[in-house]
Amino acid sequence: MDTSSEIMSLTIKFGAKSIALSLPASSKVSDMMLQLQTATDVLPRVQKLIFKGKVLTPDLTLKNAQLTNGSKIMLMAAAGFQSQFPVRSSSPIKRKSSPPKRSTPFKQIPVKSTGFDESRLKAWKQTGVVSLRDSGLQEVPITVWDLQSAVRVMDVGGNCLSAFPSNVKSLTNIQRLRLSGNQLKSDSISWQSFLLLSRLAVLAIDHNLLSTIPPEIGLLTSLRCLSVSHNKLTSVPSDIGNLVSLETLDLSYNCLEEVPSSLGSCTKISEINLTRNRLKSIPASWSQISFLKRLLLDSNQLKDFPSEILQKCSQLQTLSLHSNEITMDDLREMDAWPEFDKRRKDKYTKQMDMQVMGSTSGFDEGADVEQWQRW
Known part of the structure; x- marks a missing residue:
């Protein structure tokens, strides 16, 4: 048999x-x-x-x-090889229908049949800030959409939203939008409606259920900060390279096996976080990102690293490659290593002089050392 x-x-x-x-x-x-x-x-x-x-x-x-x-x-x-980050469960995370627990209970916002109480609605109009964080919402109240161009900031994080409707296009002056910690999937967001948000600078969709980012993301040319961490992303469109104003990109804790080389066109990026993915390589074209200061690549499957990035990214000070197959010895063999090494040590010395170090563990080499590789 x-x-x-x-x-x-x-x-x-x-x-x-x-x-x-x-x-x-x-x-x-x-x-x-x-x-x-x-x-x-x-x-x-x-x-x-x-x-x-x-x-x-x-x-x-x-x-x-x-x-x-x-x-x-x-x-x-082996000692020292378990990631510094929390271990993921081998089984899918079951999301509760209730909002996440907080250190202090949230105050439930009173809802009338026509929307929220008048005092809160008035405050939203005056400040332009709509905060509905951790309110147990399954959908955004229609009262919010009626505010239209008065809204500059909207935070609906930590709720139970399973869809985000096209009504968002009415918020034509919105600059910061936080959708973190909901139950949003890639096809439950009206991405086309985002194209009318010409002033949107910060978009946070972390801790959701997204499997892909649509090509439309590349049309949000005012975007400076994009966070899609803690999702289920398996791909990122090359159109992301059109985000010429992007300064911070967080794609950590996903399932990415590759990242687009077009990101090298986003020359204003200062920080990229790709921790905890399944990356096997990093595009050498990222050496064009002249403002890059922090590149976080812990817990991937990298065996090498483009020396061009160390050579041409003259502002790079933090490179973190822990829990990859590349080691400190591999990095030190690169021609551009001495110059980069000087920059990162100068940064560490400056932090020590200013007494702003958040850890007493000493200087982080940035990758695992050779003797930890073998049994």
Whole structure:
């Protein structure tokens, strides 16, 4: 009987956690390691899998490793290689219908049949700031859209919105829009309506359920800050390279395997955060980003790094590559390393002189050292 297509259910013990995996019986231990990287953020090369007192080597098939359906395996990781960030669960996050807990209970905003109370509505008109954060909303009240050009800032973060309607196009003077911490999917946002928001400078859609960003994003040419972190992004359109005013981009905690080279055209960007994705390479064209100061790439699958970025990004001071396959020795071999190294050390010295360091752990080298790679 051919068992190659049989699916094995395995349980991996990692500290106090139990991780459930399902793989075909014909899979190799290396396949299991890749799944465990997604669940634990521990790189395969530093995983040590133990079954019945024996270490499982990556080239073994599950069958040759004598694993069976229901087998329990212990996972150990080399010291210093578990990410500094929280470990993601191997199972999908179940979102509650109620808003996130806060340190202090939010005050429920009184709602009338025609909208909010007159005093709050008057304050919104006077200040141009509409704040509905953590209000348990499933949709934005129509009263908000009636304010039209009076709105400059709108915050509907931390609610239960599953859709964001085309009504947003009425807010023609809006500059800052926060949609963080809702239940928005890529197809539940009226992206076309955003094209009328010519003054929009800050857009935060982090902590939602987006799988893609549409090409229309490239038409928001006034955008200076874009945050789409903690979503399910698998791709970013090349049109993002049209955001010539962009200064800060946060795409961390997603599922990106590649990023567009067109981002090199966004020469005003000072910070890019791509922590906790699945990137295997970084485009050399990013060396055109002349204002780049911080590039955060922790917990990806990078084996190398473009030396052009170190050479041409003359303002780059922070490069973070922890939990990747590239090491400090690899970086030090680059011709442009000495100049970059001087800039980052000068920054550290200045922070120490001003006594503004937030940590007492000392100078961060920016990548893992050679001896932590092997068992």
